[in-house]
Structure formats: C-alpha cells, structure tokens
Amino acid sequence: MPTILFCAIEVSSMLDLWTILPLYNGMAKNNQISEMIAEFGSRSEFAAAVGAELATVHKWAQSGRIPARWQKAAVDAARSKGLNSFNGDWMIAVHSEAQSGGAA
Numbered sequence: 001m002p003t004i005l006f007c008a009i010e011v012s013s014m015l016d017l018w019t020i021l022p023l024y025n026g027m028a029k030n031n032q033i034s035e036m037i038a039e040f041g042s043r044s045e046f047a048a049a050v051g052a053e054l055a056t057v058h059k060w061a062q063s064g065r066i067p068a069r070w071q072k073a074a075v076d077a078a079r080s081k082g083l084n085s086f087n088g089d090w091m092i093a094v095h096s097e098a099q100s101g102g103a104a
Contacts, residue, residue: 033063033064049080066095075090
C-alpha cells in the first residue's frame with residue numbers, strides 16, 4: 001500500500017481544497033510550472049491573478065504546461081508580483097523542454 005501524505009495550506013481562513021493533495025510515492029510531480037504557481041502562495045491566488053478557473057490551474061500544475069493562450073497572462077501576473085525570473089523567455093524554455101521530453 002502506498003504511503004499517503006497530505007499537505008494543507010490555509011488561505012484567508014478557508015481551506016483551499018486544491019492544496020490538499022495526496023502525494024503518492026513517485027506520483028508527485030515537481031515541475032517548473034508548479035514552482036511558479038507556488039510563488040503566488042496558492043493555486044487559488046494564481047488562478048485569480050491570471051483570470052483562470054482553479055481546476056484549470058490545477059491541471060497546469062500537474063501537467064507542467066500552460067496553454068499558449070494563457071502564457072502571457074501568467075507572465076504578466078508574475079511580473080506584477082515582482083517575480084521577474086518568470087518571463088517570456090523562461091516560459092518558452094519551459095515549454096520547449098516539456099515538448100522535447102526534458103532536454104531543451
């Protein structure tokens with residue numbers, strides 16, 4: 001039986017359900033898109049910043065990809081938060097690596 005860990009983050013006195021994720025051995029994905037999203041404090045905050053649904057952001061974090069039509073909004077949101085390392089060049093590099101299987 002796999003070990004299950006739970007991580008809960010309290011946001012504005014409400015539990016953000018998307019941050020309670022079962023992390024199965026070997027199943028948790030750590031990717032650059034999820035790391036960018038984490039810089040916003042929660043997936044809910046990132047979703048609000050880019051104008052996307054929370055479920056959509058959850059899919060992006062899991063897949064490690066943001067669809068092209070949302071990439072500018074993500075980069076603009078990062079810039080407005082002072083996260084200047086998450087710029088257009090970074091976004092292109094991340095998606096180039098994802099397409100080529102990790103080697104840009």
